Amino acid sequence: MLLHIHAVRHGQTYFNRYNRLQGWTNAPLTEDGLDDADRAGRKLAGVPFRAAYCSDTTRAQETARRILSANLTPDRPELVSDMHFREQFYGYFEGQDMSLAWWAAGAPHGAKTYNEIVERFGLGATRDFLKEADPFSDAESDAEYWERIEGGFALIAGDGRLADGDHVLLISHGNTLLSLMHRFAGKGYDLSVRPANGSVTVFDMDTDLPFERALTVVSYNQ
Template sequence: MTEIHIFRHGETEWNIEGRMQGFKDSPLTELGKAQAVAARKKIEHLEFDAVFCSTSSRASDRARILVNDVDTPIYETDELREINMGSWEGMSHHEVKEQYAEDYYDFWNRPGCFQMSGAESFHDLKVRSITCIKRISQEYEGKRILVVSHAALIKTLLTSLQSKPLDELWEGPFATNLSHSIVISGVGSQLVVKQFCDEICNE
């Protein structure tokens, strides 16, 4: 059985400023770094065979803090990056809501319908995230893996693996900066969500 532990990155400067991040990057705040140190307690009893993270520094920096072990290989991949928000990236939520009211509404209330030129749809993000996690689970069959990624990707992945519609992906449980999820790959390489942003899933 492959066991994949998934964390969201820590708080960033743009989180505080209320800016849309997506593919663009923003450094971890001091609190964000402290959150990564605190999150170690959730996995300090575990040994990992490999670590995968987004190529965005807010995720890769947290991965290094979480592992705190120079012997564990860390692999950065674009497949684990946040949803591409196109022209919104770097803008404040207020600015986006004013200038792209309909698309902004869809993003947060009807993500399954979100389609904006230059941006990634949640359907595409679903395919990207599931493809990546399946590949990791197959390449590291029977191993324990740590993944550090982003809120929209994590929520889209876990919601989809539970066969829920994309329009429900922003419902709880929420991907806070300390959230810890667990996905396992068992019989037939089927991916099963065992823990969803710190909430244990019922069988």
């Protein structure tokens, strides 16, 4: 079956505002972040969602609740929170200033910024380099990250409530949405621009295909 997945980046948090890495840690939504969620809710108010998923972080849950409460269609689905949809885990670098963390990851390889790592080595290297730099080795490697994310999409594909053509709400995270775009988007998307808080990215998901071919990008960062 083909599912239409409306992936929303959660509203702005205080860690977003302070430019700090935020993976599995939680920071509350700012007032702007609540507005981000409400704006996304208005944008998606007429979409008849048959299922709704988010990570088990409070920033994703609060964003999801505000979007679903604004939905004007007759049947609002029950929200499913699951750890498979969490943002990348940054391990020792959770909560640290982003520029300093990416310098620590990239400098041993001659790259001083996140964008430079991506340009020279690919997006997967940002995860592997950060794990190398983590003194506890807790940060997710690229392989560990994708194994978990693929598990989340398997949950959606196996949802018995869904039928061909249904719409699914997914509250996601900035780096995860960017990672999905790098993996599945064709040409014509400016991936130097991170998805904004409260923005909507739409994927069509063919549940009959293996994950590496399952997603087609419909729109990005709207």
